[in-house]
Amino acid sequence: MPDFGTSGDSMSLRVAERISGIQPFYVMELLRRAKELEADGKDIIHMEIGEPDFATPQTILKAALAHTATGDVKYTPAAGLTELRQKIAAFYRRRYGVNIPEQRVFVTPGATGAFLLALGASLNPGEEVLMADPCYPCNSNFVQLYDGKTRTIPVDADSHYQLTTKLIERHWSAETKGVLIASPSNPTGTLIPRAELQKTIEATRRLGGCFYSDEIYHGLVYGEKAATALEFSDDVFVINSFSKYFGMTGWRIGWLIVPELFIEAAEKLSQNIFISTSSDAQHAALAAFDESTLAELEDRRREFEKRRDFLYDALVRLGFDIPIKPAGAFYIYARCAKFTDDSFQFALDLLENEGVAVTPGKDFGLHEAHHALRFAYTTSLDRLAEAVRRLERFLDAR
Amino acid sequence: MPDFGTSGDSMSLRVAERISGIQPFYVMELLRRAKELEADGKDIIHMEIGEPDFATPQTILKAALAHTATGDVKYTPAAGLTELRQKIAAFYRRRYGVNIPEQRVFVTPGATGAFLLALGASLNPGEEVLMADPCYPCNSNFVQLYDGKTRTIPVDADSHYQLTTKLIERHWSAETKGVLIASPSNPTGTLIPRAELQKTIEATRRLGGCFYSDEIYHGLVYGEKAATALEFSDDVFVINSFSKYFGMTGWRIGWLIVPELFIEAAEKLSQNIFISTSSDAQHAALAAFDESTLAELEDRRREFEKRRDFLYDALVRLGFDIPIKPAGAFYIYARCAKFTDDSFQFALDLLENEGVAVTPGKDFGLHEAHHALRFAYTTSLDRLAEAVRRLERFLDAR
Ligand SMILES: Cc1ncc(COP(=O)(O)O)c(C=O)c1O
Ligand SMILES: Cc1ncc(COP(=O)(O)O)c(C=O)c1O
Numbered sequence: 001m002p003d004f005g006t007s008g009d010s011m012s013l014r015v016a017e018r019i020s021g022i023q024p025f026y027v028m029e030l031l032r033r034a035k036e037l038e039a040d041g042k043d044i045i046h047m048e049i050g051e052p053d054f055a056t057p058q059t060i061l062k063a064a065l066a067h068t069a070t071g072d073v074k075y076t077p078a079a080g081l082t083e084l085r086q087k088i089a090a091f092y093r094r095r096y097g098v099n100i101p102e103q104r105v106f107v108t109p110g111a112t113g114a115f116l117l118a119l120g121a122s123l124n125p126g127e128e129v130l131m132a133d134p135c136y137p138c139n140s141n142f143v144q145l146y147d148g149k150t151r152t153i154p155v156d157a158d159s160h161y162q163l164t165t166k167l168i169e170r171h172w173s174a175e176t177k178g179v180l181i182a183s184p185s186n187p188t189g190t191l192i193p194r195a196e197l198q199k200t201i202e203a204t205r206r207l208g209g210c211f212y213s214d215e216i217y218h219g220l221v222y223g224e225k226a227a228t229a230l231e232f233s234d235d236v237f238v239i240n241s242f243s244k245y246f247g248m249t250g251w252r253i254g255w256l257i258v259p260e261l262f263i264e265a266a267e268k269l270s271q272n273i274f275i276s277t278s279s280d281a282q283h284a285a286l287a288a289f290d291e292s293t294l295a296e297l298e299d300r301r302r303e304f305e306k307r308r309d310f311l312y313d314a315l316v317r318l319g320f321d322i323p324i325k326p327a328g329a330f331y332i333y334a335r336c337a338k339f340t341d342d343s344f345q346f347a348l349d350l351l352e353n354e355g356v357a358v359t360p361g362k363d364f365g366l367h368e369a370h371h372a373l374r375f376a377y378t379t380s381l382d383r384l385a386e387a388v389r390r391l392e393r394f395l396d397a398r
Numbered sequence: 399m400p401d402f403g404t405s406g407d408s409m410s411l412r413v414a415e416r417i418s419g420i421q422p423f424y425v426m427e428l429l430r431r432a433k434e435l436e437a438d439g440k441d442i443i444h445m446e447i448g449e450p451d452f453a454t455p456q457t458i459l460k461a462a463l464a465h466t467a468t469g470d471v472k473y474t475p476a477a478g479l480t481e482l483r484q485k486i487a488a489f490y491r492r493r494y495g496v497n498i499p500e501q502r503v504f505v506t507p508g509a510t511g512a513f514l515l516a517l518g519a520s521l522n523p524g525e526e527v528l529m530a531d532p533c534y535p536c537n538s539n540f541v542q543l544y545d546g547k548t549r550t551i552p553v554d555a556d557s558h559y560q561l562t563t564k565l566i567e568r569h570w571s572a573e574t575k576g577v578l579i580a581s582p583s584n585p586t587g588t589l590i591p592r593a594e595l596q597k598t599i600e601a602t603r604r605l606g607g608c609f610y611s612d613e614i615y616h617g618l619v620y621g622e623k624a625a626t627a628l629e630f631s632d633d634v635f636v637i638n639s640f641s642k643y644f645g646m647t648g649w650r651i652g653w654l655i656v657p658e659l660f661i662e663a664a665e666k667l668s669q670n671i672f673i674s675t676s677s678d679a680q681h682a683a684l685a686a687f688d689e690s691t692l693a694e695l696e697d698r699r700r701e702f703e704k705r706r707d708f709l710y711d712a713l714v715r716l717g718f719d720i721p722i723k724p725a726g727a728f729y730i731y732a733r734c735a736k737f738t739d740d741s742f743q744f745a746l747d748l749l750e751n752e753g754v755a756v757t758p759g760k761d762f763g764l765h766e767a768h769h770a771l772r773f774a775y776t777t778s779l780d781r782l783a784e785a786v787r788r789l790e791r792f793l794d795a796r
Contacts, residue, residue, distance in 0.1 A: 012603070012606035013520075013606075013608060013633055013657055013659050013660075014520075015519060015520065015659065015660060015663045016518065016519055016520050016521055016522050016544075016663070017522050018518070018522075019519060019663040019666060019667065022666045022667065022670060024666055025669060028669075051472055051473055055468070055469030055470055055471075056469050056471050058469070061466060061467070061469055064466055064678075065463060065466055065467065068459060068462055068463055068466060068678075069459070069463065070453070071453030071454050071456070071459055072453055073453075073454050073646065073647070073648035073649055074449055074647050074648040075449055075647045075648055076648065109507055109650065109672070109676075110673060112670075112671065112672060112673050116514075116671060120414065120416070120543060121413060121414055121417060122411075122412075122413065122414050123414055124414050124415050124416075125523050125545050138669075138670045141670040141671075142670065142671075145518060145544075145667075145670070145671065146414075146543075146544075146545075147523050147544075147545060205410070208410035208411075210411060235411055248471065249471070249472050249473045249673075250471035250472040250473055250474065250674070250676070250677030250678070251471055251676060251677070251678065252507065252650075252672075252673075252674070252675065252676045252677075259411060261411050261413065262411075262413060265413045265414070265417040268417060268420045268422055269417065269420065269543075271423060271426075271536075272420060272510075272536045272539040272540065272543070273510065273514060273539075273540075273543065274507070274510060274650075275508060275510050275536075275650075276648070276650070277650070278507075278648065278649060278650045278676045278678075278679065279648030279649070279650075280462075280466075280648070280649065280676075280678055280679075281676065281678075
């Protein structure tokens with residue numbers, strides 16, 4: 001090998017500037033340590049994981065297996081199988097009473113792909129997106145990918161840990177392109193009340209902005225039904241996924257609904273950045289809206305609700321501060337100021353001493369993050385009960 | 399619904415500027431027409447399609463089915479299953495004699511995902527990438543996605559339709575970030591000779607640039623073995639995929655090999671823009687390097703070679719000008735100046751009159767595109783023979 005090929009010459013290579021703006025996920029450090037502990041034979045209770053512990057429903061698996069078995073696993077149209085786009089549109093009619101022409105529906109590799117597509121089609125470099133702090137950590141990184149800017153707005157229990165019309169109007173600037181919300185929220189599990197959602201969309205549209213609504217935890221709600229942004233405007237981007245409610249994380253399939261004006265842009269962009277979404281995943285998802293699948297998912301939702309109730313009560317009893325009982329998703333965002341001013345260290349110690357893994361607040365933002373932990377109830381009631389016992393012992397020992 | 403939700407208010411929404419720089423694929427128009435004709439009962443021979451007509455190999459299907467059946471289809475590590483990264487690294491040792499630590503291997507949603515990752519990790523807005531004209535049309539659109547610039551360099555038969563050291567040096571400017579090549583090339587099927595590849599990499603690295611080597615058609619070569627850029631430098635980005643050689647287009651799985659300096663950037667970026675690649679596709683791909691799979695793929699390669707020989711001879715006999723017999727991929731890029739000055743119209747007429755679909759040159763660039771057509775031999779010898787008969791009749795009738 002010629003000697004220019006040695007690492008010495010990599011000095012002229014430089015990582016793109018956008019990368020330095022992407023924070024690593026702190027939970028990865030915990031995950032690595034958890035794996036080591038498991039390799040040493042220690043029993044770890046995973047409450048840091050943002051995916052359902054349930055298997056993909058049988059009906060969905062059957063549809064996938066039938067397709068895979070044909071061996072005919074080819075590119076599909078970039079926007080997705082027509083039949084699947086129609087089923088998604090029909091789901092909006094049935095569940096929310098809104099009429100979405102299937103041309104506005106784009107099947108994507110997860111909500112992740114939906115974000116790539118929505119922001120790629122709408123955001124210019126230097127433009128700013130408003131989002132809540134705390135929020136899903138990838139949000140600002142999607143914006144960063146397109147060399148946009150993120151303005152995170154601290155939110156507290158008094159606004160359900162969500163943006164409000166007032167906050168949006170106060171933080172709007174000449175550079176603001178739009179607003180990104182998720183309801184129910186990751187990490188807080190809280191919803192934007194229906195009337196407030198309508199007002200924030202109205203305010204954003206009045207200001208000429210794009211509204212990006214991440215509805216990936218719709219379906220996983222335990223009280224009030226979540227409203228889709230599409231009930232209030234056709235000119236919004238709705239991001240959703242088969243990952244969470246439908247139990248299909250590893251399949252990498254979700255969808256995006258775009259305003260009519262963006263159909264052509266989304267079509268062009270998806271042809272280039274995806275070619276298409278996994279053919280197996282799409283054929284699997286064709287069974288996702290079947291009555292029998294939805295019935296099974298309804299059972300799971302009730303199971304998640306039981307877990308939420310159990311865990312919420314237990315954490316409150318142990319002295320965690322949870323001002324709002326979360327109404328959706330599978331997370332409890334608990335304040336732990338009573339126990340520590342460094343929730344990351346707390347999480348590391350809890351893992352090390354008791355084998356319970358949770359996610360530190362600082363993965364979701366800066367605002368009061370050192371006083372916060374996210375507990376995912378993506379494990380069985382038995383395991384949650386064991387985690388609570390360990391947590392109690394851990395707190396007693398401090 | 400409140401009336402701000404009507405389409406009137408979408409006037410304040412604006413598509414991102416990068417979208418106007420993304421050309422639609424002209425072949426889509428042909429595809430649409432082909433579908434209509436098929437719906438009318440007409441028999442269409444598809445030679446416009448860039449995917450193998452073979453099913454995914456049985457061994458790969460079996461591995462996928464076994465995984466799917468467990469129902470345990472979850473997120474994987476962002477960079478891919480460790481076992482798969484190891485197998486890919488081992489494949490480089492076996493096939494090319496190069497040692498790539500598995501940490502430099504990232505499993506991605508297709509070569510498409512590999513491009514998103516490579517350019518996202520290295521390209522800043524405004525920076526320029528050099529590529530051949532003609533080339534794979536998505537290339538410049540990936541660059542456009544990150545608000546970079548593309549400089550296409552006209553290439554002809556005398557350089558195997560590939561960039562050369564001379565061309566790279568002549569077109570290099572202060573804004574140039576790097577060079578993107580594909581060998582074998584889509585659309586021309588031609589290779590960069592081994593010695594020239596080494597020199598272009600050396601020149602690019604001497605100029606301080608990034609070298610992006612798209613090796614998706616490796617394996618599908620009919621003479622000289624294709625060299626990987628990694629034989630000449632560790633500081634290159636190698637893009638590859640299970641789509642073409644391994645017959646897995648619809649699974650959406652490929653890989654990227656990055657210079658060591660980019661491992662952390664690629665790790666952070668892939669966590670955000672993919673979360674992970676399809677779990678099923680990864681488990682399927684674990685069987686891709688099995689001896690029995692490779693033996694089956696070798697049979698297919700020989701079948702493609704027969705088709706190439708047949709089609710090349712036939713097209714030359716009909717009067718198409720093909721200065722270099724393509725040495726790889728499954729395309730023949732034929733000059734049709736003898737028949738038309740508008741290859742797009744020619745393709746439309748050929749489809750309309752004889753039901754043969756081919757891709758117009760202008761999908762691959764501007765240089766002499768109106769005199770070029772791409773024929774894909776992704777259909778059986780029988781069908782190719784029928785296509786040639788129809789083509790002959792079509793030319794006779796003009
Ligand atoms: C709020 C939120 N949005 C989007 C995603 C992305 O999910 P996926 O790409 O699997 O659909 C997640 C995953 O954790 C999430 O929590
Ligand atoms: C030269 C070239 N590179 C990359 C790709 C992308 O393929 P995939 O994303 O399926 O791996 C293609 C597909 O046609 C191609 O021809």
